[in-house]
Amino acid sequence: MPGASKLGMPKQAGGPPLSGWRQPARRTAGYKSSSKGRREVFHEQGILFGYRHPQSSATACILSLFQMNNETLNIWTHLLPFWFFMWRFVTTLWMTDIQNDSYSWPMLVYMCTSCVYPLASSCAHTFSSMSKNARHICYFLDYGAVNLFSLGCAIAYSAYTFPDGLVRTTFHEYYVALAVLNTVLSTGLSCYSRKPVLWKMALAGHQVSSRANGRQDSTLEFLEIQKPRLCKLLRILAFAFPYTWDSLPILYRLFLFPGESAQNEAVLYHQKHVLMTLLASFFYSAHLPERLAPGRFDYIGHSHQLFHVCAILATHMQMEAILLDKTLRKEWLLASSRPLSFPQIAGALLLCIVFCLSNIIYFSAALYRNPEPELHTKET
Numbered sequence: 094m095p096g097a098s099k100l101g102m103p104k105q106a107g108g109p110p111l112s113g114w115r116q117p118a119r120r121t122a123g124y125k126s127s128s129k130g131r132r133e134v135f136h137e138q139g140i141l142f143g144y145r146h147p148q149s150s151a152t153a154c155i156l157s158l159f160q161m162n163n164e165t166l167n168i169w170t171h172l173l174p175f176w177f178f179m180w181r182f183v184t185t186l187w188m189t190d191i192q193n194d195s196y197s198w199p200m201l202v203y204m205c206t207s208c209v210y211p212l213a214s215s216c217a218h219t220f221s222s223m224s225k226n227a228r229h230i231c232y233f234l235d236y237g238a239v240n241l242f243s244l245g246c247a248i249a250y251s252a253y254t255f256p257d258g259l260v261r262t263t264f265h266e267y268y269v270a271l272a273v274l275n276t277v278l279s280t281g282l283s284c285y286s287r288k289p290v291l292w293k294m295a296l297a298g299h300q301v302s303s304r305a306n307g308r309q310d311s312t313l314e315f316l317e318i319q320k321p322r323l324c325k326l327l328r329i330l331a332f333a334f335p336y337t338w339d340s341l342p343i344l345y346r347l348f349l350f351p352g353e354s355a356q357n358e359a360v361l362y363h364q365k366h367v368l369m370t371l372l373a374s375f376f377y378s379a380h381l382p383e384r385l386a387p388g389r390f391d392y393i394g395h396s397h398q399l400f401h402v403c404a405i406l407a408t409h410m411q412m413e414a415i416l417l418d419k420t421l422r423k424e425w426l427l428a429s430s431r432p433l434s435f436p437q438i439a440g441a442l443l444l445c446i447v448f449c450l451s452n453i454i455y456f457s458a459a460l461y462r463n464p465e466p467e468l469h470t471k472e473t
Contacts, residue, residue, distance in 0.1 A: 137163075137397075138380050138383070138384060139380055139383030139384040139385075139386075139387045139388075139390070139395070139396075140163050140383055140387075140390075140391050140395060141387055141388040141391055142163070142388060142391045142392075143161070143162045143163030143164075143391045143392050144162070144163060144222075145157055145162050145164065145222040146222065147222055147224075147225075148222075148223065148224055149222045149223055150223070151220065151223065154219050154220045154222060154223060155219065157219070157222075158172075158219065161392055162392070163391050163392055163395070164218050164219075164221075164222075165392070166392070166393060166398045166401075167218040167397055167398060167401060168215050168218045168219050169215075170398055170401035170402055170405065171211035171212075171214040171215045171218075171401055171405065172211070172212075172215040174211050174405040174408075174409075175208060175211040175212045175215060178204070178207050178208045178211065178408070178412075179208045181204060181412070182201070182204040182205055182207070182208055185197075185200070185201065185204060186201060189201065195432060195434075195435070196252075196419075196423065196426075196427065196432060197419075198433070198435065198438055199248045199249050199251070199252035199253065199432075199433055199438065200249060200252070200253070200415065200416070200419055202245050202248050202249070202438060202442065203245040203246060203248060203249035203412075203415060204412070205245070206241050206242040206244070206245030206246075207242060207245065207408055207412065209238050209241055209242060210235075210238040210239050210241070210242040211405065212238075213234055213235050213237075213238030213239075214235050214238070214239075214401070216231065216234070216235075217231035217232050217234060217235040218231075226457075226460045226461065229287045229456075229457075229460060230453075230457050230460070232287065233284050233287070233452075233453045233456055233457060234453060236279075236280055236283040236284060236331070236453075237280050237449040237450065237452070237453050239332065240275075240276035240277075240279050240280045240335065240445070240449055241276065241442075241445055241446065241449065243272070243275070243276055243279070243335040243336065243339060244269075244272055244273060244276050244441060244442065244445045246339045246411070247268065247269055247272035247338075247339045248269060248272075248433065248438060248441065249415050250268075250339060250342055250343065250415075251265065251268050251269050251342075251433060252419075252426075252430075252432060252433055253415055253418040253419045253422065253426065254342060254343060254346070254359070254363075254414070254415060254418045255268075255342045255346075255430070256342060256345055256346035256350040257350070257425075257429075258350055259342060259345065259350075260426075260429055260430050261429070261430060261431060268342075269433070269437070269441055270441070271338065272335070272338060272339060272441075273441050273444050273445050275334060275335040275338050276335060276445050276448075276449060277444075277445065277448040277449060277452070278331075278334075279331040279332065279334060279335045280331075280448075280449040280452045280453070281452045282327055282328075282330065282331040283327065283328050283331040283332070284452055284453060284455075284456040285316075285327065285456070286316060286317060286323075286324035286325075286327040286328050286331070287316065287317055287324070287456070288316050288456060288459060289316070289459060289460055325378070329374070329377070329378055333374070336370065340367070343363050343366075343367070344367075346360075346363070347360065347363060347364065347367075357417065357418070357421050357422070358417050358421065359413075359414045359415075359417035359418045359421065360414075362410050362411070362413045362414035362417065363410075363411075363414045365410040366407050366410040366411040366414060369403050369404075369406045369407035369410060370403075370404075370407045372403045373400050373403035373404045373407060376396045376397075376399040376400040376403060377396070377397070377400045379396065380396050381396055382394065382395070382396070383395040383396060384396075
């Protein structure tokens with residue numbers, strides 16, 4: 094098999110590489126494609142060691158949760174909080190009269206979506222090493238879950254946290270509807286950053302011509318490999334815009350509106366939530382500290398782990414703030430605000446799920462329109 098010797102895979106006599114091959118822990122920085130000039134697919138900036146086999150079986154992926162690799166803490170930093178948020182959701186659900194307490198519906202929606210995104214993230218990090226296509230599909234689903242959570246935040250903010258002066262304004266009336274649109278656009282943009290595209294092959298600065306038909310050869314390659322900085326920017330924008338839209342009422346309340354709602358106990362938690370979100374954004378975009386000391390933070394302490402921790406802490410602070418607003422402002426909100434109806438909440442969620450899944454299915458199908466041969470057998 095071409096390129097097998099470069100990968101360090103043992104061969105059977107006259108046959109393919111052995112299926113039990115494991116990537117040497119210290120001999121290679123990551124999985125490299127066998128095609129000449131192609132960049133690494135599973136390699137992350139500043140992370141040199143600890144990569145799993147790039148075509149692991151589902152069983153091997155699950156077992157990797159209990160083996161130290163550079164994804165282990167990425168998985169557990171969201172899997173454990175998922176159970177914590179699930180416990181809080183189930184407890185709140187048990188104590189709520191769902192049929193008669195319509196005031197609590199937005200809170201239940203928010204708490205449910207806060208369980209979905211860490212679970213989706215854990216699954217994405219767990220099964221992303223099954224193949225190149227599986228990796229991208231896993232993260233498509235992860236992006237969809239994050240955007241569903243974004244809509245859950247908007248629904249809860251609309252119900253409980255809007256500043257006094259913005260309640261029942263035009264902005265308030267269209268706030269959730271535009272949040273639905275944002276989630277659809279964000280999912281599409283983030284999935285597009287992983288889209289496979291055809292690139293003209295080049296060798297020594299000159300385009301290679303096909304011997305068969307005289308045309309220029311092209312190769313199917315992922316956009317994130319050819320233009321990694323552009324793809325990173327697209328993902329940052331895809332998540333920053335919905336978050337900024339969702340946070341407008343909070344920012345207005347914290348910095349511009351000196352009303353009664355700006356003085357309650359929830360404000361401190363809102364401030365902590367904003368701070369932790371900014372810190373999470375920094376770690377996600379900066380690739381620090383591993384960029385300063387490649388190889389030193391491969392297993393513990395790299396930026397994606399810190400990003401996960403900050404994101405979970407931000408969600409915890411946000412949940413506490415919303416619960417406080419829900420309790421402290423209940424009397425005023427019931428008298429002055431127009432609560433979201435069940436059709437409005439269900440319709441927003443349904444539209445978000447349908448259109449986000451449509452985006453995910455479209456971009457997943459694009460991965461298989463021009464399939465490439467698998468490079469080696471799966472690890473079991």
